Amino acid sequence: QLPSMNALQEAAHAAPQAEAPTPNEVAAARTSADFVARGKKLYHQEGCFTCHQVDGEGGKVGPDLTTQGSRGRAEEWLTGYLRNPRSVFKDSIAPPYPNLSQDQMKALVEFLQNQK
Numbered sequence: 001q002l003p004s005m006n007a008l009q010e011a012a013h014a015a016p017q018a019e020a021p022t023p024n025e026v027a028a029a030r031t032s033a034d035f036v037a038r039g040k041k042l043y044h045q046e047g048c049f050t051c052h053q054v055d056g057e058g059g060k061v062g063p064d065l066t067t068q069g070s071r072g073r074a075e076e077w078l079t080g081y082l083r084n085p086r087s088v089f090k091d092s093i094a095p096p097y098p099n100l101s102q103d104q105m106k107a108l109v110e111f112l113q114n115q116k
Contacts, residue, residue, distance in 0.1 A: 032110060039111025042104055046097060054115060062094060069116040078109045 043049060049058035052065045077088075082105060085092035100108065 035107045035110040036114045038104075038107035039109070039114075042100070042108045043111055046100075046108075051094070065112060065115055067116060069113045073113075075106075075109050075113070078112060079105055082108065 043054070048065075051059045051061040052063065053060065054065050056066075081088045081094075082097050082100070084096045084098070085094040086096075097105070097108075
């Protein structure tokens with residue numbers, strides 16, 4: 001015997017439903033995705049790819065950044081390093097990027113943190 005349509009509808013409504021994201025959550029995700037896309041563009045514009053690889057593309061002078069996001073480095077650490085690499089590693093051959101605006105640096109850092 002098949003269950004009645006009412007029983008099926010009641011069961012469907014009783015099942016836990018995933019909550020829809022709030023408008024703020026949607027905006028934050030969109031903003032983060034925008035920063036990551038802008039960071040990827042900056043990664044190429046600033047020539048980072050000439051020394052570093054991401055997903056097998058790029059140079060091999062510097063470390064592979066494919067999994068940079070899984071290294072657990074905070075935004076502040078990455079920003080400080082990118083602004084002045086020798087302040088973190090005295091023998092670093094990476095160039096400093098003091099010319100990047102705060103938003104550009106945030107975008108580049110989010111792109112790197114998104115590499116996992």
